[in-house]
Amino acid sequence: MTPLGYYPGCSDHGSGRELGMSVHALARLAGVELKEIEDWNCCGATAAHNLSHDLAVALPYRVLALAEAQGLAEILTPCAACFSRLKGTVVRLARSADLAARMRQVTGLEYRGPLRIINVVEFVNRLLAGGLKDKLAAPLAGLKVATYYGCLLSRGENIIEGDDAENPASMTPAVKAAGAQVVPWNFATECCGGGFSMSFTDAVVDLSEQILADARAAGADCIVTGCPMCHSNLDMRQLTINSRGRGPYDVPVLYLTELVGLAAGLGPKELGLDCHFVDAMRLLSRAEPRPA
Amino acid sequence: MAQTETKTAEAAAAFQPRIVAFVCNWCTYAGADLAGTSRLRYPPNVRIIKLPCTGRIDPLFILKAFEGGADAVLVSGCHPGDCHYTSGNYHARRRWALFRRLLDLTGIDERRLFFSWVSAAEGQKFADLVADITEKVRAAGPLEPANPARRRL
């Protein structure tokens, strides 16, 4: 079986480590080989397009060209921001021969394309369809989940395919397969504050609090996401929110891969569940015992 | 040398292009009528053949006109959406899009084959069009007898 290309992005080595851990854990379980793109570089997310549109394309272009040269046809980008940049670049290059020629010149690299870029939700759904579903040993019966998409997993014409931007549902099958229940709520696509986490924390606190409040009002036991940026805003900022006398909030925020990993009976440490700010380990007690 | 040039210029000025126009009854024919009632002026080189609709105009008409000595052909009808028969002009538009490629390939280029939409209100457009076409064809000169479309006995 041809290995699936893997673009870790910066968060894989930093604040979103548990996303990478849980992705790899699921891949191992499903027997899918992930091959990291050698010599990969920054995708340019959040900053590059503010400086130069060409730079915002050139950075992912280099990654795509390298991946292609390394014989990869599909690339998994667990980070939603990286996904958006890479897939957006693939789409734009396919639309404009001029842009492609310019990028060839700028980077000195040849990318023919199109490569297929896969986000973490697509990855999980693919594994489930490929047989992982049958391996889910410890379904999380009774767990109420608020599926949170934010912007990058719900929006972008030709980037997010086959889902409704205003009412996304791509995570629902995986949550259901894990035996958990998707609660109806209002803020699945609201802004978490994104890249302003450091520079404009007040905004992030306000925005993230609204999301947390609505999830709690909807009766969710936890929030599930697929984006490291959303995750850090919702998970880490609960402490800030609480310290400002709001809340208090105590809502575990999980990656979709962690949720499915738990359902598959993987160890919490293997999934990085112990890395969270808000204790997520306690969700384990809610899971039904593994059948003997 | 100078004498030859003068002669050529004289010949060009003396050359009266023969232009056959195939027009629809409802728009361009009426537009030409309006040019008349408005007393506009255009060169007397055009001969109008009236059809009910551009949809009726067979490429054979154009070939026949060129064969018989026309230096240029104009096909004109209602603007898209205004066809008296709702879609005859759309059918015609497709036909001409392809037919003109064929004629261009065989040497009858865009200086000799013209297409236009002229509505019943566009008398001025019709007059300007005929003037412009006459000018262009005069510049291009007669469709030479060696042209494959010409009758050569």
Next chain:
Amino acid sequence: MARIGVFICHCGENIARTVDCAAVAAAAAKMPGVVHSADYKYMCSDPGQQMIRQAIAEKKLTGAVVGACSPRMHEPTFRRAAAEAGLNPYLLEMANLREHCSWVHEDRAAATAKAIDLVRVMVEKVKRNRSLYPIRVPIEPTALVVGGGIAGIQAALDIAGGGKKVILVERGPSIGGHMARLSETFPTLDCSQCILTPRMVEAASHPNITLMTYSEVEAVEGFVGNFQVTIRRKAKYVDWSKCTGCGDCWAKCPARKIPSEFDARLGARTAIYRPFPQAVPNKPVIDREHCIMLTKGKCGACAKACQRGAVNFKDQDELVKVKVGAVVLATGFDLWDHSAYGEYGAGKFADVIDGFQFERLASASGPTGGEIRRPSDGQVPRTVVFIQCCGSRDEKVGKAYCSKICCMYTAKHGMLYKHKVHDGRAIVFYMDIRAAGKGYEEFIRRAVEADGVEYVRGRVSRIYRRTDGKLIVRGADTLAGRAVTVEADMVVLADAVVPRSGGEKLAQLFGVGYDTDGFYSEAHPKLRPVETAAAGVFLAGACQSPKDIPDSVAQASAAAAKVLGLFARPELEREPVVARVNENTCVHCRACIQACPYGAVEDHEIRDRKGHLVRTVARVNEGLCQGCGTCVAICRSGCIDLEGFTDEQVFSEIATLE
């Protein structure tokens, strides 16, 4: 042997000033086949026409060419003169020496040369003209009106009032359409039922109108003047000849929780039901999908209750064939389904309702008796948000067009709400206000100024439901340049107007075109707004485009006038300019059939005496052909020709110009 007469008109000085008319006449006299040539000062005058008549009679002309003004001006005049002299009018042609020659040229020699050319062309053409006779089609002076809303009712009443028979077909159990569901109407706030129900009763009792409710058009054959229409009368399971409409049956029906279509699903009805108390006819039908007897085989409560024995569970659909001469399509509209708007709750919030639901809430005959109470808990909403352009002017998710009626009815809704809940807030989000109509702008001003409806210019980006039941409406106020959040108790969406479901199938049956949105296409957007490409089929109301009541009624009357005009004569006389297929050489490639804008070219099976199929060819239906000639130019083997503009005629015209 051709004997052609040529008549050159001076048109006073109009032609003669630039064209040497005598020279033209002299040149014409030498043209082959010309036996008579003359010029005269005013050919269209009585003496001029007399010259033509006399020459036709004396010289036994077989054709005539009048060189004068544009045929668009005087062709009928000269053709009439020819006919009076015994020459078939289609054997006279005109050369346009005025508009196309004398008026546009200055050089006398060149203009005269051109005039001679123009006459020569027409002489050659007219030699190949054939006597043509108007096509006469008998007309069945009965009209079919499809759709029993206000447009259909109006068209039917007008046609019936003109003394012609009408068959009014309605899909539902009652006529009245959407108008019967409305509370009050803009811009006068008349009670909708009060102005409509007398019309409904009049339609039902008019001696010239046959009402066929609970019926649908199944098949159509024929053409203008002679349509054969098959109508499916759906099984009502109630014998209306026995039924008195007393209501004992529906009082006893145990299936009581069926959402009422009439009340926009806000109320319930029984399985045996009349859609509303003022229904016409005021008799029930059984909804076979929900009837316990018809689905489970047990019940029969209504049959037991009926003292007249009118209930008949064995009733069957019936196919009725009718012959009509003209058709009015008045199938109306539906509201677009706003569940496509995920940001407005994807249709899942009970208190986010559409315009019809609000009409029913505001209607005295509605499920709340006219009190504005929200669907979820029956509370009176204190803040109501109205959102215009929901699905309209939105190419991405909804429709590109403006639905036209929403600005007005939203203002009306705001007003009605304020009239009933004085201390409540009515907030309207709008993109633009389009109030072009008599008294319309004034009506909007009244809503704002007298009734205090608050208008916010901007779109709503999201509606969500807080756990306390409040609907949080977030949007933009683009005039103030700020984001707005409203805590609302109910939201009313002005959904786009879309054509009635099933409209495309009906259009195909009648050969009527429709646009990408499904609205029926008129024959010409400016000059033939109620006709369609299918001769004898007319349009009324919102099936053509979004329309309010006055526009629908106006168009219905226009359609009725067209029908009465058509029926004013026993026969339809049509220009004989039609296409004909040479069936000997046709190979049935079907290009002409697919190209004809009127569906006038049909498959025709040639059979031998025993009825075996020999081959299939194309054949032109003269009743439908309008004579554009598109099929003629498309036929590769030259098997089709167009009377009046035959290949031979055009060929000779071109050849003459050599």
Next chain:
Amino acid sequence: MSTSEAIRADAARLLAEGRAKLVIGYRARGPHRAPAFVSDPAGVDVLIYDNLCKQNLAVYLRKPEVRSRGPVAVVAPPAVMRSLVVLAAESQLTEATVLAVGPDAYHGVLDLAGAAALLKEKYADLAPSPELLEALAKLDAMSPQERARFWTDQFAKCTRCYACRAACPLCYCARCIVEKNVPQWISTAAAQHGNFAWQIIRAFHQAGRCTLCGACEAACPQGIPLMLLNLALSEEVAKQFGEKPGYDPAAKPVIGSWKPDDDQGFVR
């Protein structure tokens, strides 16, 4: 098993089972390939298929003497299958049995729908030969006068034998326009103007229908480069209307249908 052997086996089976009364295929005639008509399962050995088989056998399917034989199967490379699909779209055929061959593989016995599906799947991008493309580009680069001279010379060779028409499966009119004599639009004399009108109209009547099989040019005894005309039109049909004939048996005729946004840049 080679393609030829596979064809023979299938042909024998179709004939033996009565699914075909006649199999039309190719046979060797010296260094050339000629059509073969086999009605006896024992006679299938003459059938061969290789890259020399160029003739478009679809032309026989409309001939009455072939049709009267009962069900016919035909050895069909992609070009032939496309012709059959066009014939179906023009209601000239309702059904067909083909022994589908490609340059790379033998696809077995297919019906019309199967052939259309195969074409779409495997042969959606049949490109004209580079030589032909180059020749057209060269012609397009000439001045109008040069082009006119080129065709004057070419058409002067035409003897009006109509082999081009006879070889084309889509030239199926019962009475060709050139034989219509009232009026005689196209002179039948082998002279300049008649030749021009004939060749132009022949090409134009193929617009949106021609599958570029090359049979007309191959049949021309005078070597007139008819494919230049066909290719120019085919390219235009693809470019302007996005149509590629011979893939959809339910396709509407390109000339005979329209879209509101068809290009009209050339109309003033």
